[in-house]
Amino acid sequence: MFLKNYILDIYKAIKSLLVGLRRTGYYFTHHKEIITQQYPDNRATLSLPERFKGEVVMPHDDNNEHRCTGCTACELACPNGTIKVITQFDITPEGKKKKAIDKLVYHLELCTMCNLCIIACPSDAIKMAQTFEHSVFDRSELTKILNKPGSKIMDGVE
Numbered sequence: 155m156f157l158k159n160y161i162l163d164i165y166k167a168i169k170s171l172l173v174g175l176r177r178t179g180y181y182f183t184h185h186k187e188i189i190t191q192q193y194p195d196n197r198a199t200l201s202l203p204e205r206f207k208g209e210v211v212m213p214h215d216d217n218n219e220h221r222c223t224g225c226t227a228c229e230l231a232c233p234n235g236t237i238k239v240i241t242q243f244d245i246t247p248e249g250k251k252k253k254a255i256d257k258l259v260y261h262l263e264l265c266t267m268c269n270l271c272i273i274a275c276p277s278d279a280i281k282m283a284q285t286f287e288h289s290v291f292d293r294s295e296l297t298k299i300l301n302k303p304g305s306k307i308m309d310g311v312e
């Protein structure tokens with residue numbers, strides 16, 4: 155009985171090995187079907203899936219203007235406190251007080267890339283970027299201010 159099981163195990167192992175080798179041999183002759191990426195050697199040609207999410211960012215235009223009104227909807231939508239919106243009051247040309255963003259603080263180290271903040275933003279002020287090489291030696295570097303220094307809100311965004 156023991157010998158029978160022993161031989162059976164060897165048979166199964168060889169069969170499993172051949173199945174694996176068959177698959178390997180297949181890819182030797184079907185290079186275009188290989189989906190494994192040779193990262194990091196292929197940085198220049200790396201292809202990420204369209205829906206891959208790597209980081210929340212706030213786009214700015216050539217005039218250093220963004221679309222963030224400081225409404226805090228993203229902060230409220232975030233399930234784990236990754237975003238903190240710090241607001242201030244600007245004075246409009248008409249002399250009225252208007253709420254504006256001071257800093258949008260984003261803790262990348264907490265972000266689960268759930269996309270809820272992006273969906274909640276009524277002004278399309280933030281989006282997901284596909285950057286993903288986020289390793290740092292100092293964790294504080296993962297706390298980012300998304301609005302650039304000296305930036306302001308675009309005209310017409312309320």
Ligand code: SF4
Pocket residue numbers: 210231232233234235236237264265266267268269270271272
């Ligand atoms: S993607 Fe999700 S976890 Fe990250 S900041 Fe937005 S709501 Fe928060």
Ligand code: SF4
Pocket residue numbers: 221222223224225226227228229239274275276277278279280
């Ligand atoms: S990023 Fe969008 S949701 Fe967040 S404060 Fe700015 S305008 Fe509001």
